[in-house]
Structure formats: C-alpha cells, structure tokens
Amino acid sequence: MGPEFHFQVVKACPTTKARAGLLSTPRGVVPTPAFLPVGSQGAIKTLTPDEIKDTGAKMILSNTYHLSLRPGVETVARLGGLHHFMGWYGPILTDSGGFQVFSLGRLCQVKEEGVLFRSHLDGRPLFLGPEEAVALQEALDGDLAMVLDQCPAWDEDRETVRQATERTHRWAIRCLESHRSPHQALLGIVQGGVFPDLRRESARFIASLPFFGYALGGLSLGEPKEVTYAVAEETAAHLPWERPRYLMGVGSPEDLVEGVAWGIDLFDSALPTRVARNGSLFTRQGRINVDNAPFKEQDKPIEENCDCYTCRRFSAAYLHHLFRSQELLAYRLATIHNLRFVIRLMEEMRASIMEGTFPTFRRDFLAVYRLTREETRQEQKAKWLENRRSREIRF
C-alpha cells in the first residue's frame, strides 16, 4: 500500500456514531459513507461504466471468484487489468472470492491451508488459500482488496463459529504477509457469527493488525434483522475510529441508514440491482412493484422528485409496459433507478452529517420507509432457507 491511500474522518455526528469521511485511492477519492454497486462478472448487470458514473457511484465492487473462473485473472491481467478491461477507471474493491466459494456448499471443503472447491461452471477442482486470494486480487489490480476469511452460516453452533473465527485470524496474518502490491490497500475482516464475545474478540484481534481498513463479515446472511443490527453496531464500536469500516453485503435502504448510524463507512450489496430486475423499485415510501396494475397508466415517473435518468425520461406506465413485455430495457431502467436511489440516500446522509442533522434525517427516513420491512423479512427468510439447503450436502 502506497502513500496515496488514506482515510480521514471530516465530520462526526454528535449524537449517533455516524461520520462523514474521505477515502483516497490512486484512482480517485470516495466521499463516505458510500455504497458500492456490485459487478460480479466484470459488469454491473445491464449497465455501462458511464451509466454507473451517472448514478453517482464513486467505487464499485468486483467478485474475484467469478472473474477468476471466467475470463480468468491471467486474461484480465494480460488485457491491462480490471479497470481497462471493463472500462471503469474509478476505484474498485475486489472481494477475496471466499464468500462465493463458501456459498457453494457441498462443492467446497475447508482446510487450514485454504478451501478446496469445484467450479460451478465446469466442476473442475480448484484451491483458494489466503496467499492465492491475495495473488488473484493483485493480478486483477483492484484498488482495495480483502483478506480471505472463513464465513460460517449465521445459525452455526458456537464451537464451529469459534474455530472459523480463529482460522479467519490466522488467514488474515497470512494475507498481510503475502500482500505486496503498493497500488492496492488490504482490508481485514471481522468474523464471530452472532456471538457478541466472539465478535468483540475478533474485532480486537483484526484491529490489532495493520490493515488499511476493517470489514464486518458474516452478517445479513438470513439471521433476524435485530441480530444483524445488534451485532453490527456492537462490532463497529470496537473498530479503530481513524480507519474505514466496511459492512459487507448490506444494501437495503433501511439497513444503510442504520449502518451509517453505527459508524459504517462502506457498504456493498447486489440487493438494489437484483430486486430492480424483478420490478421492485425503491421509493421514499418503501418499495413498489412497477409490474402491478396501478402503474399501467401512471404517466408520472416512479418517484416524482427522483433525479435518476429513468425518472427524468420515462413514466411508470412505460416501465410497467417494458416489464410486462419482458423487454431488456426494463431491467436497465429499473437498475438505474434503484442504484441512484441508494447512492442519493448516501449523499443525503453525508450532507446531513456535515450539517449536523443526521439524527433528524434518520428518524424522518425510517418513519416513512419502515412500511416495507415485512417484504424484506420474507426475502431474508428465503435467503436463509437457501443457505441451509446448500450446507446440508457436503463435498
């Protein structure tokens, strides 16, 4: 990590733990709190880099697992690295690939050296250890990189979680030792499941290592929302104030607002883009499904005061028609709206922190938005059931 990487808290909320910061990388400065759109396969689904920029996103996330299977990190490296390959020249955060590998369930086997798994594309056996995760990310040439961690299911027993957390700690050291690139900053990951003492211990241990920033892993995996909230808030409080904090895999509007209140600086999630492709669109009143009959002849945009390209150019009726007709344009326009919604939300939260009005903003937002909590809960349950199923069959 070179000297171009730094992080600065520029303003803190006097009431909550929220803070506004500036995260600098050689490829650009990211005002925080920030939301990172997810580009699993070298593209934010349906969008061009120019459109991503238009949503206000300053940094994106790319999945090392997907890219290492296809087209392969060697190919990306030969083509000049990830930025040139996908045409996004702002900062990129790469994950370690571990989360996707653990999601394979029966197709993966964890050992001290690393994880043995099979490609979901062609079944060939592969190996990912801490050193490999670092090397893959160095080859992709992203700006922020993540350590390899072992992420247990949220409802795993305490002993299993303890072992996974301790292995995560040993792997964190190995990642730090093998990381060489001066053009990339490495972030550590706190595990510990839903057990407060394991989380505290993990936060203390990971924070003692010289990472550029610290992430909260293993959350929002299907556990009840109250548990996510309690664990994330408690863990964030144990991370060093002067370093960026990253809550992985969180991206529903209500969770973003809560996360900022606990002092989180970075978030990523495929949720806004994934639900968009199902016609589920964010508004300040909660989610709406544009596929539904009431929108058939609504000549107004999805949200009247939204400044996204979709709302500036098209009626809800047109989106409704495109979804009903299964036109690919539907998925694009919906994706643009949801991304702009969450990124504008981050911008407004940052502005309110700067102005000292974040607690009011938070209260007002949640008072109106809370309506759709139930919907979110159902999706969490579906995710939880899916995670359980995949764990039942082993390698």
Place this chain on the structure above:
Amino acid sequence: MGPEFHFQVVKACPTTKARAGLLSTPRGVVPTPAFLPVGSQGAIKTLTPDEIKDTGAKMILSNTYHLSLRPGVETVARLGGLHHFMGWYGPILTDSGGFQVFSLGRLCQVKEEGVLFRSHLDGRPLFLGPEEAVALQEALDGDLAMVLDQCPAWDEDRETVRQATERTHRWAIRCLESHRSPHQALLGIVQGGVFPDLRRESARFIASLPFFGYALGGLSLGEPKEVTYAVAEETAAHLPWERPRYLMGVGSPEDLVEGVAWGIDLFDSALPTRVARNGSLFTRQGRINVDNAPFKEQDKPIEENCDCYTCRRFSAAYLHHLFRSQELLAYRLATIHNLRFVIRLMEEMRASIMEGTFPTFRRDFLAVYRLTREETRQEQKAKWLENRRSREIRF
C-alpha cells in the same frame, strides 16, 4: 396528411438508380436513403431513445400489432401517443399490423372485410381490416403509416398471389378513404409475389393512388436472394420518381447497398439487432461472431475505425467475456454496434451519391463484404422453413 410532409430527391446517381433525398415530417427531416431500426414492443430492444439517436437513426419503426395487444393503443393514446410514451420524439413509421397477423399462420383467417386472428398472448379473437389498421395507427399517432396489405408466402402459387394482390389493391383504396389524420402520411404497398407481371401491375395500380410514398412488400421472406433482387429492382423502377420508396423488411448490409442502387429510399429490418443479440457483429469484411475463441484476448475493438459507442469504449475481449457470461450488457453493446454499422453505411452511401461516387462505393463494399453471403443464405432458409411450417396449420 398536412403540408409539412414532403419528399425531395436532391441528387441522383448518373449510373445506377440510387438517389439522395430529404423526407420531411412535422417531427423532423430524414435524409435518405435511410435505415429504420425496429421497435416491436415500444422499444428498440435493449436501447434507450438517447442511444438510438446516438447511432444516427432519424426515424424508427413501431409495430402496430404488438402495441395494440400490449399495452393497447387506447392506453398509448391516453398516455399522449407513441412518441411521448416511449420517449422518442423523432419521426416514427408504424406498420399496419398485417404482416405479424399473417405470420400467425393457423391463428389467422383472411376475408374480404379483413383478417380474423387470435392474439398470440392470450388467444382472444381479434379482427383487423383496412379501416381498423388505419384507426389503430391514427391512435398511435406515428408520422408515417402503412396500408393493410395481404402478404402471401413467397412460394405460393400464382393464382393465390394474384388474389392476394387484388385484395391488397381493394384494401389500399379503403385505407386511403378512411385515413383522416392531417398529422400522418399514408404509404401504399405493392404486392405481386415473385411474379414480374403481377408486380408490375401492382406497382402501376398502387402508384396511381395518391399515397405519400410507396412500399415494396412481400419480399425477403425466404425466397432466393437473386429473386428478391430481381423483383425489387424491377418493381422499384415502376414507382414514381418523385415519391419515397420503401423496401420493407430488408436490412442486411449487402441488401441495403443493392437496394440503394435500385433507387430505394427507406429500409427497415430487425435483422441487425436480432443477430447482434446472438453475438453476430457486422464489420466491413463481413460478419464475425464475437463469442468465438479468437476474440478472447483481442484488446482492440470489434472494428478499429468504427465510431460507435461500443467500439470507442470496449475491446472485443470484453464483449466476448460479456457474451460468454450472458451479461445483459452484451446484448446492448452488440445492438449499438450493428445499428451504427448499418446507419453509417447509409450515411456513407448518401455521401457518395452526393459526390457522384456511389458506383465505386458499391463495388468496393460488395467486393469485400460478399464473403458472408453463405451465412445469410442459411438464415433465409431457416426463415423460409419456419414460414412454411406456420402455414401448414390453418385457422
């Protein structure tokens, strides 16, 4: 049709029958020869109106059949007409809906009054006569509208084609008589199958009616390319010089170049966009399939001197990756390239007509492009077989 509609031949090629013109409508002027991208369901598949404009397209085609089934022309009319509905404010040509109805095969029955058919969406029985076709198009509020014609399969016997052609003539008169909108210009359609005398007769009859322009229907339906060429060239020669001529459903690069040489001014086809979504991309050397292995690490664009957004921003390797990964962005970027390719081809042909060098342009283009003729032939055959199949089962 109001006085804002006019057409002017501004320059003619002294050797071939090619001509450069200006087609004026209340919503804009279209330099001809011109290619119209096809938006079946109120959208050029995958693209926004802004992107269509960026390809250089000045006029687009919309399908009355699709829009009348979904969302329904009443809905489009209540939402302010097709332009406002889809956000495209340039000229729009609507077809009559007849071609799609006849393509339904067993689901349609032709009578003198019109065509009885069933919706391909829900099977409900519907009726389309000349007056209905005109009324639907008036409600959609496109700028150019087409008469309802009866389009027989290309290999139908002479007597069937003769009857269809005569019915087309009677329907043309009924369309003219029922057309009222001063904001819309109506075009007649010549039929006559592959029979030169029937074509001549039809051209003479249709040209005797006071249409704004004249179209060649019933071609490029799977007949051998030599037949399409001979019939289209012969028929075009019988149409009035001072009126726009439109060759319906033609859009492969080599056919566009030939069509211009016969004096055609307007073309439309879903071919450039449809093959794009299969990864088949136009280059001056012929079509390439970007999905193929040679493109995996090609860090250059699809075509080096192409000025389309895709070629300016992305490598062939990235497109290859997106197609292999089935990312929706692949279909967009390929569509943009192929549309820009055919529209730039039209622009270059027009420039060469203005400069008096069209015969050289045509010769040079076809000398290099002809390589892929075989590929096109296979697609024609597939189309022809499909047409046959659908005709075998009747209402």
